[in-house]
Amino acid sequence: MVNLFMDYKEVKSIIEGLLFVSGSEGMEAKQIAEIIEIDVEEAVDICHDLAADFRREGRGLQIVEVAGTFQMTTLPEHAPYFEKLAYQPQQASLSQAALETLAIIAYKQPITRSEIEEIRGVKSERGINNLMAKKLIQEVGRTEGPGRPILYGTTKEFLDYFGLGSLKELPPPPSFLPQDVLEEERLLFDQRSIFTDTAGESSSHEPEE
Known part of the structure; x- marks a missing residue:
């Protein structure tokens, strides 16, 4: 009901x-x-009804059901346009927010989006999507918790992008202190020289994108 x-x-x-x-x-x-x-049955029916609305209205998004999970995704036939956006020259460099997200994944992988956001203190979905589009990170599995959140890790392209032979060449990771998230982030990026020197980013903290 x-x-x-x-x-x-x-x-x-x-x-x-x-x-x-x-x-x-x-x-x-x-x-x-x-x-x-x-009711759960009501939730399922409404999700199906909503998916039908999207199809009927010709929306640029769709609602799909995968293994009992409902997701809002873009249309597969629009993928070529998204690829053009991701690889436009002005999109080639990484923002400070993307660098922070990437560094956290590099040091803490495998890691979920919620764990990344807990460390950064802000939403990180867009940054993760950008890093996925640039093939610097990838899905490496799912946790066994509720909803089975996606786990993220770095790729071979990540190593190539920063001129690393392996993850062992990363600077020693900082001590992660759950009780002090802000200090944790500061310690992490005190050692991010390989990211900023390579990508040519400024050291100012930018909002999530």
């Missing part, structure tokens, strides 16, 4: 927002149902 305090249209709108913010990890119907306080 749909939440008594919300009508069907509102519930569908909330689910659309949830799928958007969950990114590539998506959400299981059970998670959606618990958040909105509706």
